[in-house]
Amino acid sequence: MDTDFKQLAKAANAIRRGIIRQIFHAGSGHPGGSLSAADIAAVLYFSEMRVDPQDPRSPGRDKFVLSKGHAAPMLYAALAERGYFPRAELDQLRKLGALLQGHPSVKIPGVEMSTGSLGQGFSVAVGMALAARLDGGGRVYVLLGDGELEEGIVWEAAMSAAHYKLDNLCAIIDWNGLQIDGRNEEVMTVAPIGEKFASFGFHALSIDGHSLPAIADAFAEARAHKGSPTVVVAKTVKGKGVSFMENEAGWHGKAPNAAEASQAMAELGGVL
Numbered sequence: 001m002d003t004d005f006k007q008l009a010k011a012a013n014a015i016r017r018g019i020i021r022q023i024f025h026a027g028s029g030h031p032g033g034s035l036s037a038a039d040i041a042a043v044l045y046f047s048e049m050r051v052d053p054q055d056p057r058s059p060g061r062d063k064f065v066l067s068k069g070h071a072a073p074m075l076y077a078a079l080a081e082r083g084y085f086p087r088a089e090l091d092q093l094r095k096l097g098a099l100l101q102g103h104p105s106v107k108i109p110g111v112e113m114s115t116g117s118l119g120q121g122f123s124v125a126v127g128m129a130l131a132a133r134l135d136g137g138g139r140v141y142v143l144l145g146d147g148e149l150e151e152g153i154v155w156e157a158a159m160s161a162a163h164y165k166l167d168n169l170c171a172i173i174d175w176n177g178l179q180i181d182g183r184n185e186e187v188m189t190v191a192p193i194g195e196k197f198a199s200f201g202f203h204a205l206s207i208d209g210h211s212l213p214a215i216a217d218a219f220a221e222a223r224a225h226k227g228s229p230t231v232v233v234a235k236t237v238k239g240k241g242v243s244f245m246e247n248e249a250g251w252h253g254k255a256p257n258a259a260e261a262s263q264a265m266a267e268l269g270g271v272l
Helices: 005-026 038-048 069-082 087-092 120-135 152-163 193-200 212-224 258-267
Strands: 063-066 140-145 169-175 203-208 230-235
Touching: 005 038, 005 069, 005 087, 005 212, 005 258, 038 069, 038 140, 038 212, 063 069, 063 120, 069 087, 120 140, 120 152, 120 169, 152 169, 152 193, 169 193, 193 203, 193 230, 203 212, 212 230
Parallel strands: 063 140, 140 169, 169 230, 203 230
Antiparallel strands: none
């Protein structure tokens, strides 16, 4: 399959602009870990997954679970760009009665699971992969944050996924090195991530999480691999694409003001 990386780059940039717009208009949200995962989302929704925005519940579809549910602005921006709902909905993030709230909800077209409590999304994704194997469904992709790996439930789910040889499951770790309280290595060391998953029985891959070809190649390898689930450890930069947010833990869960949002949009080739 020929992959148009120029189009994927445009999609990733559009997702980043959507993230900034949402969080600015909401006055709250999580920009850092949303921006770091935008390239992964672009490849998933515009190249890798078999999905139909006109029929979000189509049988046999591939499924995506955002286990790090606080990065909902990334998912919403990707879904809007893919055509699941109008882009205008993004400006209503976290508004009373709006479709899009602070964490993903299954009421939203394209959202497979309501997430927010860290670790649970991964566990449910394992169940989805088990069910898909029984009923001939598609593949299951789940995105976790690196700080999320501090949750014990993650490793229980990893043990189950490997035990049942769920080769239709692909976990992606957004390894940006930061969480709300600071650097992972200072709060609670999660490295070495790939080696830990491999010891549980996963096929482990390590990539540059901002290289679109590397992301696409990893997903292709995951599809081809048989006999065990795959984990893609994607090394990323928190706040990627916005200079003053990059590698700054303070932007984990803070909204930009008007001047900051305007600068961010300008750096991403857009206007507020």
